[in-house]
Amino acid sequence: MSGRTARRLITRIRLPEPAETGAPASTSRADVLAAEEPLGIRIAGQAVSLTMRTPGDDLDLTAGFLFTEGIVSSGADIAEIKICDGTACGHAGHDGAGNIADVRLSASTPRPAPRRNFLTTSACGVCGKASAAELSVSKIWDLNEDQSALPAGRLATMPEQLREAQRVFDSTGGLHAAGAFGPEGELLCVREDVGRHNAVDKVVGWALRTRRLPMRGCVLLVSGRASFELVQKAVLAGFPVLAAVSAPSSLAADLAQESRLTLVGFLRGGSMNVYTEPQRISLR
Secondary structure (H helix, E strand, O other), X not given: XXXXXXXXXXXXXXXXXXXXXXXXXXXXXXXXXXXXXXXXXXXXXXXXXXXXXXXXXHHHHHHHHHHHOOOXXXXXXXXXXXXXXXXXXXXXXXXXXXXXXEEEEOOOOOOOOOOOOOEEOOOOOOOOOOOHHHHOOOOOOOHHHOOXXXXXXXXXXXXXXXXXXXXXXXXXXOOEEEEEEOOOOOEEEEEEEOOHHHHHHHHHHXXXXXXXXXXXXXXXXXXXXXXXXXXXXXXXXXXXXEXXXXXXXXXHHHHHHHHOOEEEEEEEOOEEEEEEOHHHEEOO
């Protein structure tokens, strides 16, 4: 596995400004790209998923994927995750080293049924699903029990906090981010990835592995739009609020309303659109 970024030699073309004369100019320079590589997830040697992701935080990604897919329901269901290079599995640090995550479930956790369609691209969190019925995963927490109020002004400060914490985005400009914020607006965790769903899975996996679920009173913030699968992941992790800097989809809003999740979109500057459960956003 390489790092989270890759350097490439590019040709940069600059067109003259309207007031300038002359032909376009080109120069050669090095550029930094966000890395995208496959990660195979196995349970006891059996392939479960192949996802395209940005390397790093692979233990969190694996744990989050297993949880949001309904394969595990708590951190105790996972006995061990090893990051492998494809030939031999050994213990790895938090970031891991390799392109295969081999999972050993606890003895009391049932193994999932074999799956034929397990390819997930960095652009799609539901591409490996074989049918529409597989899109739904049973929720664990009742969000209606979490009616904590969040001041709108506090919510408005979160996108800038998330942006300042994006280390790899600064050098590449090509990564999505997801962040978990605490009840007082503090940034608890930030994860980056070329895939929006992977970034969220990494946050959920962090919460699972640190025994923080459910995320009561907390906010899940994503740097792009809010889609159906991101709403589902937020609900499964027990976040009462999902906020996005861009738009939600209609299906995302439907699922948020059904699950009693507060869904916020277009969170930019001093404004936001609250699509569902607005009582959690305080105007004070």
